[in-house]
Amino acid sequence: MKLYSTNNQSLKVDFATAVFNSMPLDKGLYMPVHIPELDKEFIDHIDQFTLSQIAFKVAAVLLKDAIPLEDLQAIIDDAINFEAPVVSLDENTAVLELFHGPSLAFKDFGARFMSRIMAYFLKDNEKTLDVLVATSGDTGGAVALGFLGVPHTRVTILYPKGKVSEIQELQLCTNGQNIHAVEIDGTFDDCQALVKQAFADEELNARLRLTSANSINISRLIPQTFYYFNAYAQLKRQGKEEVVFSVPSGNFGNIAAGLLAYKMGLPIKQFIAATNVNDTVPRFLETGVYETKPSVQTYSNAMDVGAPSNWVRIMDLFKNDKEALQQILQSYRFTDEETLSGINAIYEQFNYITCPHTAIAWLALQKYRAEHPDDNYTGIFLSTAHACKFPDVFPETIKANIEFPDQVKDLLAKPKKAQKMNTDYESFKKYLTTFY
Numbered sequence: 001m002k003l004y005s006t007n008n009q010s011l012k013v014d015f016a017t018a019v020f021n022s023m024p025l026d027k028g029l030y031m032p033v034h035i036p037e038l039d040k041e042f043i044d045h046i047d048q049f050t051l052s053q054i055a056f057k058v059a060a061v062l063l064k065d066a067i068p069l070e071d072l073q074a075i076i077d078d079a080i081n082f083e084a085p086v087v088s089l090d091e092n093t094a095v096l097e098l099f100h101g102p103s104l105a106f107k108d109f110g111a112r113f114m115s116r117i118m119a120y121f122l123k124d125n126e127k128t129l130d131v132l133v134a135t136s137g138d139t140g141g142a143v144a145l146g147f148l149g150v151p152h153t154r155v156t157i158l159y160p161k162g163k164v165s166e167i168q169e170l171q172l173c174t175n176g177q178n179i180h181a182v183e184i185d186g187t188f189d190d191c192q193a194l195v196k197q198a199f200a201d202e203e204l205n206a207r208l209r210l211t212s213a214n215s216i217n218i219s220r221l222i223p224q225t226f227y228y229f230n231a232y233a234q235l236k237r238q239g240k241e242e243v244v245f246s247v248p249s250g251n252f253g254n255i256a257a258g259l260l261a262y263k264m265g266l267p268i269k270q271f272i273a274a275t276n277v278n279d280t281v282p283r284f285l286e287t288g289v290y291e292t293k294p295s296v297q298t299y300s301n302a303m304d305v306g307a308p309s310n311w312v313r314i315m316d317l318f319k320n321d322k323e324a325l326q327q328i329l330q331s332y333r334f335t336d337e338e339t340l341s342g343i344n345a346i347y348e349q350f351n352y353i354t355c356p357h358t359a360i361a362w363l364a365l366q367k368y369r370a371e372h373p374d375d376n377y378t379g380i381f382l383s384t385a386h387a388c389k390f391p392d393v394f395p396e397t398i399k400a401n402i403e404f405p406d407q408v409k410d411l412l413a414k415p416k417k418a419q420k421m422n423t424d425y426e427s428f429k430k431y432l433t434t435f436y
């Protein structure tokens with residue numbers, strides 16, 4: 001697979017280069033030069049395949065010239081070792097649960113696949129790969145658990161003191177091995193600034209082989225297509241083939257992967273991008289004006305993004321044809337108050353507890369249905385995280401009924417370890433260079 005930069009289509013790189021660079025120097029995003037389609041025979045019989053088989057088929061059409069197929073199969077089996085079930089709530093509504101991985105969020109798909117791809121391309125005698133991540137919550141846990149024990153890698157995760165939930169913090173601080181957590185006495189933006197400064201520091205880059213693990217990495221996007229195909233397969237088994245996906249969106253990586261799956265031949269009727277009040281995309285689809293804004297804090301904080309970093313990928317998939325995009329993509333935004341009433345309504349109607357991000361996707365599906373009452377389709381909303389990661393949002397009665405998965409029970413028993421630091425860059429640099 002060759003990839004170009006969305007800012008310069010004549011700049012072409014191979015897959016490994018795109019993986020280690022994350023972003024081209026011209027600050028575009030890497031996109032496949034050619035988007036392959038899956039053969040129709042496969043799509044017509046997709047209901048006969050397992051998640052692992054589907055993941056392999058999809059990855060193979062993209063990556064067959066980058067990774068030998070047996071190696072690709074081994075990477076997939078190791079990375080995607082948990083399920084992504086579609087759970088029916090009523091006749092024509094279902095939830096795609098993407099929180100069964102180690103960090104209890106859909107980011108496990110991307111982070112686990114990326115870590116194994118990076119390790120695969122690293123040669124034995126090369127310098128250790130130093131992954132630096134700033135996190136406001138879910139990314140850090142997925143990356144920490146994704147890279148845990150992966151050879152030739154070391155991960156340093158910066159998180160803002162007192163600003164992540166207890167479970168999120170435990171996911172960062174209880175790993176040991178090659179995972180190091182740094183608690184910054186500051187905000188997420190301070191964490192981000194320290195990481196950015198490290199990437200721009202020539203002296204540091206001469207000493208360490210630094211890489212970022214953020215959501216624009218192409219090796220995070222690819223595995224996120226797998227669960228769209230697999231959800232469609234599950235519905236097909238129930239004789240349902242008209243599907244609308246509603247996706248809780250922040251940086252728009254998740255839904256970009258869905259639209260990529262669509263371009264690769266997955267027959268989807270409609271995508272819905274559900275956002276909180278950080279509504280750059282719904283405003284764009286309504287008015288045609290793309291105007292980013294500073295982010296506003298909400299209950300669905302993993303979607304507090306004013307300038308969605310994967311949006312250019314979506315425009316690129318549709319060759320910047322806004323009308324073509326509007327045919328397949330609708331977008332709605334919801335306030336915190338609506339989010340709470342969504343959580344309550346889902347609990348009352350289905351006895352099902354969703355995280356605040358997931359509740360927004362359900363609300364968006366309801367709104368779409370109100371606008372398209374006669375069509376016959378199954379609405380699937382994506383559940384991007386387990387509710388137990390965001391306990392503070394819930395009313396007491398619901399909170400008391402949140403069940404803790406095994407991954408969490410294990411965490412509570414482990415000792416927590418984080419290096420405390422202020423926002424001074426020199427101390428951070430010293431930490432990175434001296435701790436072995």
Ligand SMILES: *Cc1c(COP(=O)(O)O)cnc(C)c1O
Nearest residue numbers: 138250251252253254302384385
């Ligand atoms: C990251 C995240 C999102 C947003 O996903 P994007 O790919 O950035 O649009 C939504 N929900 C949860 C729980 C997340 O962790």
